[in-house]
Amino acid sequence: MTLRILPPPGAPRRLAAAQLSNSVGDGAYYVCSALYFTRVVGLSPAQIGLGLTVAWAVGSVAGVPLGALADRRGPRGTSAVLAAATAASVLSFLVIRSFWAFLAAVVVYATAQCGLGAARQALLAGLVPAERRTGVLAHLQSMLNGGLALGAALGGLALGADTERAYLAVFVLDAVGFLGCAALLLTLPAVAPVPLRAAGEPRLAVLRDRPYALVTLLNAVLLLRMPLLSLAVPLWIVQRTHAPGWLVSALFVLNTVAVMLFQVRTARPVTDVDTALRALRVSGLVMAASCAVFALSALPGAAWAAAGLLVAGAVLQVDAEMRQSAGSWQIGFSLAPADRMGQYQGFFGTGVPVARTLGPLVLTSLLLVWGVPGWLLLGALLSAASYGMGPAVRRAEAARGRGEPRGAVAEAVRAG
Structure with missing residues (x-):
């Protein structure tokens, strides 16, 4: 069964490793974030809902220009920068204590995540032949779910402890996962950027x-x-x-x-x-x-x-x-x-x-x-x-x- 989950060696397997690296932290983050923002930061559920709605709305708009940036500058470097930006936004959650700081942080988080998704897809397209892309993406999805499941279990431990220190550890784990993702992406072969736009x-x-x-x-x-x-x-x-x-x-x-x-x-x-x-x-x-x-x-x-x-x-x-x-x-x-x-x-x-x-x-x-x-x-x-x-x-x-x-x-x- 492991062999079915793991993609072929080379670029697909490194992409899968990068996916696994950030998905473990994300799984823990998804489980714990709402309680952290209400109990530690002191936000209301309505404020959290509004902030996340605004953040993902901004992220959905930003995904296209950030994807275009990946085309122009090369998807490998752009992906690594956006993964690092996601890590930085997660680390900022450790110190925010107001709604407006929360809003700014989650906007950066959602924007970086949407741009990272576009850039990674472009990177995969540049490294994997067209006829193999869907199969490789299926492997990545399997790794994503495996990582989320493991992360959710770790997040459950933090929920059981229900302390500020436990929640902070989850955010550090998520940030480290995205930094690991950035490092793994940089080990992949570079994909040439597209030519400059015609007049x-x-x-x-x-x-x-x-x-x-x-x-x-x-x-x-x-x-x-x-x-x-x-x-x-x-x-x-x-x-x-x-x-x-x-x-x-x-x-x-x-x-x-x-x-x-x-x-x-x-x-x-x-x-x-x-x-x-x-x-x-x-x-x-x-x-x-x-x-x-x-x-x-x-x-x-x-x-x-x-x-x-x-x-x-x-x-x-x-x-x-x-x-x-x-x-x-x-x-x-x-x-x-x-x-x-x-x-x-x-x-x-x-x-x-x-x-x-x-x-x-x-x-x-x-x-x-x-x-x-x-x-x-x-x-x-x-x-x-x-x-x-x-x-x-x-x-x-x-x-x-x-x-x-x-x-x-x-x-x-x-x-x-």
């Missing part, structure tokens, strides 16, 4: 690529499943079902372990746009089935029956998640021009902060207010978005074939 070429060509923007929008809709297990399902279990509360933790562990063990196998058949679209269509159907099963858990009955339905829904959900991830990775890379990979990946990656920002509001409104009909509507929405990817991707491919603006080369031709 009249837009600085951020991706913002004019409407077909790619549509694909990115649909991907953001599909990523609304991200807050399901971390927010919507826990609240659903407590408020609408008779299942035991400890099932919240069990479902999270189930998801993490499943992705760690099976993401590589699930991504293996996805090798081109056609197989990616097929994976997304199946993902949409499985996700709709998952939502229906989750909805059934609220029906009157024994606690064990509700728990069984919730476990079944979580199994379907993680299967849909792995298929959607593999399909989206392949499409995001396939439609991006090679000379603008950083800015295109930065734009495509905005779906993650958008889902983090809007997902909680959308899901709680749909599921906790509407109940069973909300689950069915959510399943229909995600299924429709997955099927809508087909026409959207074909349109983007056609635009690329017609020579519409898709990067430096196409822009130069049109300008000439």
